[in-house]
Structure formats: structure tokens, C-alpha cells
Amino acid sequence: MATVNWRTINIDALDPDSPANFDLNSLTPAVAPVSTTDVQTLAGQIRQLLRGGDNEGALQSALENSPYGADERGKDVHLAVVIEILQSIRQSEMSPILSRIYSAPGGTEALDVLMKYIYKGMAQSSSASTTRNITPQATGFSQIHSRGGGEGGGQAMSVLLSWHEKLVEIAGPGSIVRVMTDRRTV
Amino acid sequence: MAPPEVHHLFHHPIADHSFSADRQTLAVARESNVDLYQRAGGKFQLKDELKGHDKTVTGVDIAPNTGKIVTCSQDRNAYVWEPSPQGWKPTLVLLRINRAATFVRWAPSETKFAVGSGARLIPVCYFEEEDNWWVSKHLKKPIRSTITTVAWHPNSVLLAAGSTDGHARVFSSFIKGVDSRPEPSAWGERLPFNTVCGEFLNNTAGWIHSVAFSPNGNALAFAAHDSSLTVVYPSAPDQPPRAIVSISTQLLPFMSLIWSNESEIIAAGYDCEAYRLQGSEQGWQLAGSLESKGRPGVQDQREESALNMFRQMDLKGKVTDDTKLKTIHQNTINTIRSFEEGGGTVRKISTSGVDGRVVVWTL
Numbered sequence: 001m002a003t004v005n006w007r008t009i010n011i012d013a014l015d016p017d018s019p020a021n022f023d024l025n026s027l028t029p030a031v032a033p034v035s036t037t038d039v040q041t042l043a044g045q046i047r048q049l050l051r052g053g054d055n056e057g058a059l060q061s062a063l064e065n066s067p068y069g070a071d072e073r074g075k076d077v078h079l080a081v082v083i084e085i086l087q088s089i090r091q092s093e094m095s096p097i098l099s100r101i102y103s104a105p106g107g108t109e110a111l112d113v114l115m116k117y118i119y120k121g122m123a124q125s126s127s128a129s130t131t132r133n134i135t136p137q138a139t140g141f142s143q144i145h146s147r148g149g150g151e152g153g154g155q156a157m158s159v160l161l162s163w164h165e166k167l168v169e170i171a172g173p174g175s176i177v178r179v180m181t182d183r184r185t186v
Numbered sequence: 187m188a189p190p191e192v193h194h195l196f197h198h199p200i201a202d203h204s205f206s207a208d209r210q211t212l213a214v215a216r217e218s219n220v221d222l223y224q225r226a227g228g229k230f231q232l233k234d235e236l237k238g239h240d241k242t243v244t245g246v247d248i249a250p251n252t253g254k255i256v257t258c259s260q261d262r263n264a265y266v267w268e269p270s271p272q273g274w275k276p277t278l279v280l281l282r283i284n285r286a287a288t289f290v291r292w293a294p295s296e297t298k299f300a301v302g303s304g305a306r307l308i309p310v311c312y313f314e315e316e317d318n319w320w321v322s323k324h325l326k327k328p329i330r331s332t333i334t335t336v337a338w339h340p341n342s343v344l345l346a347a348g349s350t351d352g353h354a355r356v357f358s359s360f361i362k363g364v365d366s367r368p369e370p371s372a373w374g375e376r377l378p379f380n381t382v383c384g385e386f387l388n389n390t391a392g393w394i395h396s397v398a399f400s401p402n403g404n405a406l407a408f409a410a411h412d413s414s415l416t417v418v419y420p421s422a423p424d425q426p427p428r429a430i431v432s433i434s435t436q437l438l439p440f441m442s443l444i445w446s447n448e449s450e451i452i453a454a455g456y457d458c459e460a461y462r463l464q465g466s467e468q469g470w471q472l473a474g475s476l477e478s479k480g481r482p483g484v485q486d487q488r489e490e491s492a493l494n495m496f497r498q499m500d501l502k503g504k505v506t507d508d509t510k511l512k513t514i515h516q517n518t519i520n521t522i523r524s525f526e527e528g529g530g531t532v533r534k535i536s537t538s539g540v541d542g543r544v545v546v547w548t549l
Contacts, residue, residue: 027330027351029391069257109389172436174413179394181412183352 027155028183031068039067039074043081050085056097059085063101063110066117068184075186079124082117087159094166103172105136112178116186118160121177125156192514193230194224199412201243202289202521203538207250209525212544215243220257220267230544238276240263246288247299253507256299256456262315264311266320279320279471281309289335295340295342300325308347325357325380335396339403343368343377346406347474348394354408354416358385370405372420386418388432395455396442398459401530407451409440415453420468429467437461437472442522446532446549452476454537458511476511476547493512518543 012018016162040066049058062082067074091095101107169177199213209457212223212230218239223230233244239259255267255274264287285304292299298312301322309322311484313471327405331351347361358377360368373383384406384535392412399406406418414434421428436455445451451470453462461475498504511514519538525546526534540542 011212022330027391029387029389044409140241148304173438174434174436177439178390178412181389181410184390 003165019066022107024146031184032065034074036070036074036077039070039077042067043077045094045185046081047084049172055085055089055093059089059114060101060110063113063117064106064184066113066186073129074084079117079120079186082114083121083156083160085120086163087156088170091162094163095169108171108175111173112182113186114163115171115175115179118164120158121160122164122185125160187440188427188548190514190548191228192511193223193544193546194542195221195230195540198542199208199517199537200520200541200542200544202247203536203544204246204248204255205525205536206248208254211248213246213248214544215246215257216539217395218242218259218261220246220255232517234274236267236274237358239263241286242434244286245301246287247290247292248350249292252296254292255295256290256292258290258301262287262303264290264299264309271528275341277320279284279311279322281322282312282324283307285310285332286332291336293336293338293345293359294340295365298337298342298359298361300338300345300347300359302336304332306331306333306358308333308336308345308357311359312361314363317323323359323361323379325359326379327387327448328353328355330384334394337397339373339397339399340401341371341403342375344383344399344403346397346399346408348408348410350393351371351521352387352391352393352410354386354394354397354406354418355382356406360459370423372422374423375475383423383480384418384420386416386427386430388412388414388416390414392439396453398443398445398451399497400445400448402448405448407443407445409453409455410428411439413437415434415440415443415451415463415470417451417465417470431465431467431470433463433470433472435472440535441520444522444532444535446524446535447530452522452532452535454515454522454548456514456518458519458539458541459513460522460535460537468530476549487509487532514545515539515541515543 014022046058046062054107101110189406190195198216203214205212210225214221215418218241220236220243222234239261241259241261243259245256249256250443257265262283265276267274267276281301283305287301287303289460291304301309305427308325311322313319314321331349332354333349335348343360343365345357348354348543360377360379388410390412392410394408394410397408409415414432416432418427419429437548440453441455449466452462463470464473483513519537519539521538524532527534532544534548536546
């Protein structure tokens with residue numbers, strides 16, 4: 001007993017009231033698990049709508065069926081679909097579509113989901129462009145940020161930024177706060 | 187509508203404020219002290235300081251009838267201050283918590299008070315005549331994280347608490363010998379200590395900032411960090427509630443709320459202004475701000491001379507000074523309290539915030 005270094009004992013594990021001893025899932029809202037194949041089937045259906053020219057219907061069904069319970073791969077599949085829809089909608093159509101979704105029942109929820117995808121899309125396109133555009137300089141500094149001109153990531157970012165602007169006009173800063181607060185991630 | 191009465195007390199955040207029953211004394215939590223202001227004409231003047239806590243004071247509440255003041259602080263202690271000929275006499279209350287105390291409120295009966303804490307429990311404290319000592323009893327069970335706020339039911343037995351685990355809960359804090367048996371209500375019939383009468387979680391599981399029972403106690407409202415406000419109407423004990431109405435606003439989150447009557451809630455928070463929400467079981471909606479925009483004296487648009495305009499542009503690079511918000515509070519509103527009531531409805535409310543102002547509004 002004398003050899004036990006008591007400073008390294010994890011005392012939280014011994015305390016029955018400690019947060020280490022309860023299931024943290026009770027803190028989060030329940031989400032039903034979704035398999036990747038289901039997400040892929042759904043993605044196929046949404047792309048069908050998109051090919052049929054029904055951009056708004058595609059966006060609506062993508063936002064209503066966001067796979068909170070899917071794993072990382074499933075979530076990426078759905079993100080790709082949402083980004084594809086967002087890029088297919090012209091700038092002049094953004095505001096009318098958003099206000100129609102907002103005034104429909106459950107509209108705030110749908111727009112919050114859209115905000116989540118916009119932020120996730122921004123995180124992805126910027127990380128993709130940084131890995132591609134690091135050009136080591138003789139000075140030892142590296143130019144991380146691309147100028148965006150003609151770059152795939154930059155173009156995706158500008159689409160997301162204009163969606164973001166239009167969305168905040170309609171859903172307010174409340175939707176940004178909700179994305180930061182929400183424990184259900186996309 | 188009378189214009190709001192603004193008292194800019196100092197340049198420090200006010201964690202909590204409370205008025206005495208005659209509204210002549212104002213207690214505000216300022217750093218590790220509680221300042222007592224006395225009304226003198228239209229202003230409040232500093233009269234006394236309650237010194238005793240050695241960390242930031244997080245809550246202060248004046249009991250309307252007995253005049254006792256309870257304070258709690260991040261130093262994990264609570265004091266009950268009683269007036270005496272030699273000044274305010276503090277009594278230390280041992281809360282038996284190992285984290286900061288976050289919030290304190292007297293029960294309407296004024297025989298006990300509840301303290302929110304970071305130790306995942308709620309000490310409910312009452313006075314033991316025999317030992318001449320404040321005793322605390324812990325509400326513990328399903329709490330998973332810091333309690334940010336508590337609110338009492340009018341019957342002084344039921345206690346609502348909001349927590350950073352995203353749940354708003356309703357507990358029974360019935361203490362034998364202190365409380366009389368409560369009337370059965372939609373929340374519960376038999377109510378031994380620590381009965382959980384309700385547990386509610388938002389879709390997003392955001393932190394709860396404020397909870398409040400409706401004036402008759404048959405509905406519970408709570409505001410969370412996802413900018414939402416939820417109203418729960420219970421049906422019967424152990425039954426799912428009759429209705430849960432949740433509205434997600436376009437605004438920043440609310441920090442505090444009170445019911446002005448059964449169908450109206452006043453809420454305020456990070457938007458620095460108070461909003462009116464109206465509704466019933468069928469639904470709630472935002473009915474607008476308490477501030478009348480374009481009130482005379484707000485914009486304060488003086489006629490500028492051309493010389494002055496160019497001088498401003500030269501010095502600051504802009505003509506108008508836009509460092510002031512258009513709202514009366516210049517920073518987050520932390521606390522809303524009822525200031526004047528009559529005929530079952532709240533007529534005036536007081537708000538305090540991070541900007542060191544206490545404002546009295548006429549509804």
C-alpha cells in the first residue's frame with residue numbers, strides 16, 4: 001500500500017456522485033441512429049428532385065431529414081448533398097426560398113439545420129483549401145490562404161457566405177446561437 | 187406610458203438586484219459586496235455596504251415582509267442579514283457545497299430560501315429555532331450540472347430550477363415543521379422532499395438561464411441559451427404535460443424572465459432590451475420590445491455645424507458617434523424583477539444588467 005502514489009489516483013472514479021460516473025447521454029437530446037446506407041438512399045432521392053429542377057423541394061427534404069444519428073461518413077454524404085443543392089440555387093432565388101421555408105410550420109428548425117450545414121461546409125472547404133495551398137516560401141513563411149479566384153474552395157465559400165448573409169437576414173442571430181448551443185450536430 | 191426610470195449606479199456589472207417591499211431600499215450585488223441604496227427624491231444614494239463575502243456575490247434577495255436580506259457568493263457561503271440597532275447583522279449559513287453558489291431566492295413564505303450551486307445540488311435552507319441556526323437540506327437527485335437559476339411556486343413548496351445540463355426541473359422542497367401541507371395541484375399530490383414533479387429538456391439541450399412559475403403556479407416558463415422560451419402546462423401528477431409550447435426567437439438568448447400575468451411574459455437578455463411575449467396553451471409569440479423606438483432624446487441628433495462635421499471626420503473618421511446602443515441598457519440584462527403589482531398583474535418591473543444600471547419600466 002505504501003508504494004501506491006496517491007496523487008495519481010483518479011478520485012473522480014471513486015466518488016459515486018462524480019460526473020465521471022454517470023452516462024453523459026442523459027444530457028443530450030435523444031437521436032435515433034441512422035445507417036449510412038439509409039443516408040445514401042435519401043441522398044439519391046434528393047438528387048432525383050434536384051435533377052427534376054425542384055431545387056426548393058430538394059432543399060426542404062434535405063433539411064427535414066438531417067441524419068443526426070448517422071456516423072461521420074453518413075453525415076459527410078448528407079453534407080455533400082446539401083452543398084450541391086445550395087450551389088444549384090441562384091442568388092436571386094435565395095431570399096424568397098428562405099422566407100417560404102421560414103413561414104412554413106417547423107420553419108425555424110429547418111433554417112437552423114441549414115445554418116449548421118453552412119458552417120460545416122465552411123469548415124470543410126477552408127480545411128480542404130489550406131492543405132492544397134500551402135506553398136512554402138524561402139522566407140520560411142507559408143502562404144496559407146488562397147485568393148479564392150478560380151479556386152474550387154473559394155467559390156464554394158462565396159456561395160456559403162451569401163447564403164449565410166441571406167439566412168441571418170431572415171432567421172436572425174438567434175439561429176447562429178442555436179447552432180452553437182445545439183448538441184445535435186450535422 | 188411613463189418613460190422608464192433609469193438609475194446608473196456605477197460602472198460595474200450588477201449580478202443581481204432586489205428592492206425592499208416599500209421600494210425605498212435597493213440592494214445590488216457589486217463584486218464581493220452588496221451595496222444598499224436609499225431612495226432620495228428621484229435618485230438612489232449609497233447608504234450602506236454589506237461586507238462579508240470574499241468572492242463575487244452572485245445573488246441577493248430581500249424578503250418583502252421580514253426585511254431580511256439573503257446573499258450568496260462564489261465563496262460557497264450564504265449570509266442572512268438582519269437589521270439591528272448596530273447595523274446589519276450577518277448570520278453565516280453553512281450550505282455544505284464544494285462549488286460556487288450561483289443564485290438565491292427566498293420562498294414566498296420567507297421561512298426558507300433556495301440556493302443554486304455549481305456542486306450539482308440545491309441547498310434549501312430553513313431556520314432551526316432550537317439550535318438558533320440555519321440548516322441546509324440538499325436537493326440532489328437527478329441534477330447533472332450547475333444550477334443557474336431557481337424560482338419558487340406560490341405555495342412555497344415547489345421549486346423550479348434551471349441547469350446547465352439543459353433541463354428545467356420542478357422539485358418538492360417540503361420540510362416537515364416548516365411548511366404546511368400544500369394543496370394538491372397539477373404538479374403533484376404527495377410531495378415528500380426531493381420529489382421530482384417535472385423534468386423538461388429542449389430539443390437543443392441548451393443551458394437554462396431562467397425559470398419562472400406563472401402567477402397561479404399552474405404553468406412553468408423557462409428560457410435557454412438556444413434563444414428559445416418554453417412554457418409547460420402540466421396536466422396531472424405523473425402524466426405527461428398538457429402542452430409544451432416552445433418558441434425559437436430570432437433574438438439573442440434571454441437571461442431572465444417574469445410573468446406579468448397569466449398570458450404575458452417579459453424576458454430580457456443579451457439583446458440589452460426587454461421583450462414582451464404573449465400567448466396561452468395554444469401558442470406563444472413575441473409581441474415586441476418594451477422600448478419605444480425613436481423616443482425623444484434617444485437619438486439626440488444635434489444640428490452639427492459644417493466645421494464641426496469636418497472636424498469629427500478628421501479626428502475620428504466618422505461623423506456620428508456610434509459607440510452607444512440605441513437601447514437604455516448598454517449591456518446584457520441579467521435580472522428582471524417585479525416592481526409594482528396590482529389586481530393580479532405586474533404594472534412595473536425593474537431590470538439590472540452588466541452596464542451597472544437599474545431601470546424601472548412601466549408596462
